[in-house]
């Protein structure tokens with residue numbers, strides 16, 4: 001575990017970048033440092049690998065002061081990823097990734113074999129191994145940066161705004177990839193970002209820093225959203241934190257209705273038995289949703305798929321959150337969300353009203369747990 | 377008579393290709409002086425330029441040295457050194473080295489200073505020792521500029537090494553000085569042509585060295 005203990009950093013010009021910060025960074029989890037620009041995130045991160053030395057306080061790694069080992073030994077045990085990847089433009093991709101193993105004295109052959117392994121792990125085509133950084137896109141360069149940091153299998157990974165310079169689509173891909181890699185490798189990751197959405201998506205725990213380098217709140221993302229410590233955190237979270245918080249509630253327990261689902265070849269009697277529902281969801285013969293229709297506009301055996309209403313974005317009850325379900329309901333012209341299985345077959349529909357009840361129930365459970373946790 | 381005729385006459389005279397005053401001898405003398413001066417200048421300019429560039433300090437002092445170095449007239453320095461030190465190779469070498477150090481020093485300093493700081497930061501953050509940061513991260517990227525400083529210095533040395541002849545040393549300057557004295561314009565133009573040829577050859581050598589030593593990753597992106 002990394003323990004930041006009463007650390008203050010005052011730069012020679014008098015700027016106090018970090019002010020009496022204490023944090024316990026859990027093992028094998030992603031801890032995100034988030035806050036507005038200039039609030040001391042980078043300084044905090046760089047004190048962990050001693051790129052910056054604290055003015056006061058100490059940092060412990062597994063109970064030992066990080067100053068007790070040679071600085072380069074410490075740094076080689078911590079992967080370091082920076083915003084623009086910082087690749088060595090004169091080295092091939094493979095040799096960039098092999099840097100730390102080479103520093104540790106591995107043979108060139110072994111280091112390169114390891115580097116090739118890492119390329120696959122971070123989702124890079126090994127055909128790129130002999131290329132130079134300028135031949136890669138920004139997103140690919142960032143993947144190389146992550147692979148390079150992971151090459152010597154360090155227990156700790158320090159990442160300073162690694163995905164800030166790429167476009168949103170690529171960024172989402174990189175975030176998903178990081179979560180997948182973290183599932184496999186279980187590193188202790190300290191991740192710096194100014195983007196609260198990124199913090200909430202990636203963080204197991206999130207430390208919100210305020211300008212002047214003081215800790216505003218340190219909590220799991222769901223707690224941050226449900227109980228911001230003060231108005232600074234609340235403002236920083238943004239206007240729609242209520243909606244965003246729904247990402248942490250599973251949609252698994254939503255009560256789905258199956259009666260309004262009819263196949264495209266449904267007979268007249270089946271349609272008649274559903275005539276009281278406000279809308280029916282028409283599916284193809286495999287059960288995949290095609291669209292909504294009012295019951296009286298359907299004629300048995302003669303459904304024209306292009307006259308159906310769009311069914312919006314479906315959700316998967318096992319894996320998606322209440323936020324996705326609600327989004328589906330809000331986007332649907334009928335106000336009903338469509339639930340599908342992993343293969344995209346409709347398994348039920350659910351109204352906004354039912355989703356609303358589920359949200360209230362989930363809030364209630366969280367409040368109960370908080371009370372239990374607080375010993376009340 | 378024109379320059380081409382003079383040059384043709386000089387090079388087609390078989391007598392100019394043999395003996396202690398023959399083209400091969402004078403040419404290799406010239407190359408030798410130039411190489412020696414370049415090596416000494418590089419031995420001074422490169423380490424100082426690399427270290428000041430790496431640590432980002434001493435830029436103002438460097439600019440001063442460079443300006444002073446450039447302002448000194450090589451020929452004046454030669455005469456001064458000759459009066460002071462007497463006959464010998466040293467009075468020839470000093471002006472050549474003084475001429476060559478500023479471009480090497482200043483370009484090397486600038487080359488290292490202008491390396492993108494983020495790979496350097498990444499290298500340190502990964503636990504790379506400082507000497508390796510300089511030699512394995514900064515220098516490979518700065519190399520094209522560093523070589524261009526060396527090239528400028530080399531060209532200046534090659535053309536200025538003719539002054540060795542003023543104090544009775546060899547090299548291609550011999551033809552120019554003697555030719556002027558003897559009013560043998562064939563010789564003057566022949567010598568000047570050889571110096572120009574050597575300068576072009578120097579350019580070619582630097583081009584080849586840069587092809588061989590600069591990484592394709594740097595060449596294309598820079």
Ligand SMILES: Nc1ncnc2c1ncn2[C@@H]1O[C@H](COP(=O)(O)OP(=O)(O)O)[C@@H](O)[C@H]1O
Nearest residue numbers: 011013015017036037038039040041042043044
């Ligand atoms: N080397 C430095 N010297 C002086 N002030 C610095 C230095 N590095 C950062 N600062 C200042 O410290 C504060 C925190 O900086 P930083 O840790 O980079 O913030 P963040 O990463 O959150 O944007 C800022 O006010 C910044 O200007």
Ligand SMILES: [Mg+2]
Nearest residue numbers: 041042043161
């Ligand atoms: Mg920063």
